[in-house]
Amino acid sequence: DAGVTQSPTHLIKTRGQQVTLRCSPKSGHDTVSWYQQALGQGPQFIFQYYEEEERQRGNFPDRFSGHQFPNYSSELNVNALLLGDSALYLCASSWTAKNIQYFGAGTRLSVL
Amino acid sequence: GESVGLHLPTLSVQEGDNSIINCAYSNSASDYFIWYKQESGKGPQFIIDIRSNMDKRQGQRVTVLLNKTVKHLSLQIAATQPGDSAVYFCAEKGTGANNLFFGTGTRLTVIP
Numbered sequence: 612d613a614g615v616t617q618s619p620t621h622l623i624k625t626r627g628q629q630v631t632l633r634c635s636p637k638s639g640h641d642t643v644s645w646y647q648q649a650l651g652q653g654p655q656f657i658f659q660y661y662e663e664e665e666r667q668r669g670n671f672p673d674r675f676s677g678h679q680f681p682n683y684s685s686e687l688n689v690n691a692l693l694l695g696d697s698a699l700y701l702c703a704s705s706w707t708a709k710n711i712q713y714f715g716a717g718t719r720l721s722v723l
Numbered sequence: 724g725e726s727v728g729l730h731l732p733t734l735s736v737q738e739g740d741n742s743i744i745n746c747a748y749s750n751s752a753s754d755y756f757i758w759y760k761q762e763s764g765k766g767p768q769f770i771i772d773i774r775s776n777m778d779k780r781q782g783q784r785v786t787v788l789l790n791k792t793v794k795h796l797s798l799q800i801a802a803t804q805p806g807d808s809a810v811y812f813c814a815e816k817g818t819g820a821n822n823l824f825f826g827t828g829t830r831l832t833v834i835p
Contacts, residue, residue, distance in 0.1 A: 615766075642821075644821075644822060644823075646825075651827075652827060652828075653812050653814075653825030653826050653827050653828055654767065654812075654823075654825050655825070656822035656823065656824070659821050659822060666821060667820070667821045667822055669822060701766050701767070708821035711757070711769055711772060712757075712769075712823060713769060714759075714766035714767045714768070715766050716764070716765055716766045717765075717766050
């Protein structure tokens with residue numbers, strides 16, 4: 612049984628560009644949450660998707676958007692990239708929001 | 724606002740000794756707490772969780788203690804092994820919330 616998978620593993624972009632990160636949840640999970648983890652810090656919540664809708668959002672600008680597909684997989688999009696967007700982006704899946712969130716290995720984004 | 728903090732950023736223990744990692748939280752309304760282990764280059768890995776109606780929960784070699792009076796959480800690892808070396812995060816979820824709030828983390832180093 613595959614766990615949470617994310618792609619790509621690493622990505623290098625330049626300021627102003629746009630990026631799309633992808634996540635496949637653990638089998639049986641219907642809820643996907645995205646987190647940003649800066650170097651040396653704990654993960655920070657970006658948003659959560661359930662039934663293809665954004666259910667809750669953290670303190671991130673509208674440049675960060677997402678989508679959930681009928682198969683529960685999800686995408687995170689970031690527009691107009693800033694140097695400060697460089698971080699590890701983590702996807703977590705769970706069966707409903709009330710249960711344990713399991714994390715993927717993350718996508719390391721570097722903005723130059 | 725909510726905050727989850729750790730008393731010590733680093734902890735070094737001798738192989739075979741017991742480890743105790745502490746965490747303070749500020750939101751008395753939080754009803755769910757979880758410990759994650761994060762190794763270099765990997766996403767956070769679930770260790771153990773506890774709900775606010777409990778004060779102790781045991782897993783394999785790990786015990787989580789919750790003291791709601793002083794808003795303190797601890798993770799005890801018995802017979803610490805080199806493979807336990809990692810950054811440990813505590814996270815909390817408020818009542819009705821869907822997301823996790825993470826602390827900065829404690830780096831545990833096991834000395835052989």
